[in-house]
Amino acid sequence: MFGELLGINNLLENSWFWFGHQGWEYLDLGRFWQILLAIGLVFWLFLLFRSILPAMKSKKDSEITSLFLYAAIAIPLFYLPAFFFNGSTHYSVVDTWRFWIIHLWVEGFFELFVTVMVAIIFYKLGIIRQITALRVVYLDAILYLSGGIVGTAHHWYWIGHSNASIALGAIFSAMEVVPLTLLTLDAWDFIKLSNSDCETCGKKVSVPHKWTFYFLMAVGFWNFVGAGVFGFLINMPIISYFEVGTILTPNHGHAAMMGVFGMLALALAIFAFRQVLNDKAWESIEKYIRVSFWGLNLGLVLMVISNLFPVGVLQLLDVINNGYWHARSPEFLNQNIIRTLEWARLPGDMVFIVIGCLPLVIASLKSYMLLIRQKAN
Numbered sequence: 316m317f318g319e320l321l322g323i324n325n326l327l328e329n330s331w332f333w334f335g336h337q338g339w340e341y342l343d344l345g346r347f348w349q350i351l352l353a354i355g356l357v358f359w360l361f362l363l364f365r366s367i368l369p370a371m372k373s374k375k376d377s378e379i380t381s382l383f384l385y386a387a388i389a390i391p392l393f394y395l396p397a398f399f400f401n402g403s404t405h406y407s408v409v410d411t412w413r414f415w416i417i418h419l420w421v422e423g424f425f426e427l428f429v430t431v432m433v434a435i436i437f438y439k440l441g442i443i444r445q446i447t448a449l450r451v452v453y454l455d456a457i458l459y460l461s462g463g464i465v466g467t468a469h470h471w472y473w474i475g476h477s478n479a480s481i482a483l484g485a486i487f488s489a490m491e492v493v494p495l496t497l498l499t500l501d502a503w504d505f506i507k508l509s510n511s512d513c514e515t516c517g518k519k520v521s522v523p524h525k526w527t528f529y530f531l532m533a534v535g536f537w538n539f540v541g542a543g544v545f546g547f548l549i550n551m552p553i554i555s556y557f558e559v560g561t562i563l564t565p566n567h568g569h570a571a572m573m574g575v576f577g578m579l580a581l582a583l584a585i586f587a588f589r590q591v592l593n594d595k596a597w598e599s600i601e602k603y604i605r606v607s608f609w610g611l612n613l614g615l616v617l618m619v620i621s622n623l624f625p626v627g628v629l630q631l632l633d634v635i636n637n638g639y640w641h642a643r644s645p646e647f648l649n650q651n652i653i654r655t656l657e658w659a660r661l662p663g664d665m666v667f668i669v670i671g672c673l674p675l676v677i678a679s680l681k682s683y684m685l686l687i688r689q690k691a692n
Contacts, residue, residue: 318345332402340560342397342413349397356391363387379435379445382452386431389424396420407474414470422491422571423463426542429579430455430494433531436586440524455494462487469550472559478552485550492543496535524589526604530582533612537574545570545624557634561642563627570619581611581675588682596685603678607671614667622660626653 321327322335322345332338333347344352363384370380396412397420434448468476468484545567549555558564585604589597629652633642641647 318348319343338402339409339413341417346398346401353391353394353398356394360387360391376445379438379449379452382449382456383431383435386424386428386452386456390420390428393420393424410471410474414467415464418467418470418488419459419463422488422542422546423459423466425576426491426538427455427459429534429538429575432579432583433534436527436531436582440528442528451494451497454497458487458490458494462490466491469552469555470559472556481552485547485552485555488550489543489547492538492546496539496543500535524586526601526608527582527586527589529608530578530585533578533608534575534582537570537578537615541567541570541572541574554631557639558627558631561627561630561634562623563631566619566623566627569623570615573615578611581607584679588678591686591689592682593689596682596689599685600678600681603674603681607675607678610666610670610674611672614663614665614671617663617666618660619663621663622656626656629653629656 318327318334319336322331325331327335332345334345336343337345367380367384370376371384373380394416396415399412400409431452434443434451437443438445438448465480466484466487468480469488470484471481545563549558549563549567588600588604592600630642630647633647637647647653
């Protein structure tokens with residue numbers, strides 16, 4: 316970020332592209348930092364492979380474990396197009412590859428990885444059967460491998476694409492949220508029937524990882540709302556042509572990025588906390604997890620409804636009435652109503668930080684201390 320600041324202010328001279336701001340909206344990371352990121356992704360993949368290798372040798376779980384590995388490989392692999400251009404490449408070429416990263420990498424194979432990860436956790440928790448997890452993963456993979464590149468086309472407005480390809484791009488992009496939504500609904504139905512006997516084991520169903528499940532339900536909810544509803548809202552060609560780069564875009568981004576990837580990360584962390592702590596130790600931190608769950612989700616809801624969505628709608632109306640240039644100018648952004656709505660976001664941010672993040676930090680530290688105490692005993 317410091318490099319970007321220097322680059323934007325022309326303080327890096329000829330090295331701005333490598334260490335500063337590349338000059339392209341949405342993909343502004345300096346090339347040197349991009350290389351470090353790619354190396355980090357490959358190293359992460361190595362650590363992942365080393366950890367799951369024993370599970371891949373298991374006849375029972377080899378298929379779903381292999382699918383998890385393939386989804387993980389796609390993350391560093393599909394980031395490579397970020398290196399296919401430089402500071403002097405033609406705009407149409409850059410626009411192709413930067414939106415490949417934005418859509419097919421972030422919105423595409425990240426989403427596939429999330430779906431696989433959620434499916435595996437639900438399967439391991441006994442909430443869904445392995446065959447259900449596999450079907451959802453294959454459906455997701457088919458959607459991305461068959462329509463992922465087509466779906467990227469809904470971003471390409473100024474490089475000569477036809478109306479038909481842009482419309483198809485919006486449709487395929489909207490379909491990407493379907494598998495994870497179906498998986499969430501299936502898991503929720505299972506939990507509602509938790510007082511009945513498990514159809515595979517014949518015993519009463521229990522959910523020891525209660526808060527892991529709730530955070531995964533939050534993943535499914537925000538996947539539908541943030542990626543589905545808000546994403547499809549701006550995917551429609553007639554809307555996106557006017558709104559791209561306005562506040563409706565980060566409205567979708569906040570709800571989808573934190574709501575899906577953020578909640579998944581927290582679900583995995585809480586799953587790990589519960590796995591390593593005994594029942595007595597877990598009771599002492601569960602209250603913090605409960606508060607954090609509601610604080611994070613309520614804070615994110617308040618951010619969206621008090622600031623991001625209404626400002627985005629007002630900005631879209633201004634584009635239609637006065638032009639795209641005007642809606643992104645200080646003249647629009649410094650209006651009293653826009654300033655007021657910016658301040659209206661503060662309660663949501665405070666709820667997110669104080670009620671959401673702070674209890675989670677406390678729970679993390681206490682979990683670590685309790686684990687040390689358990690090992691000492």
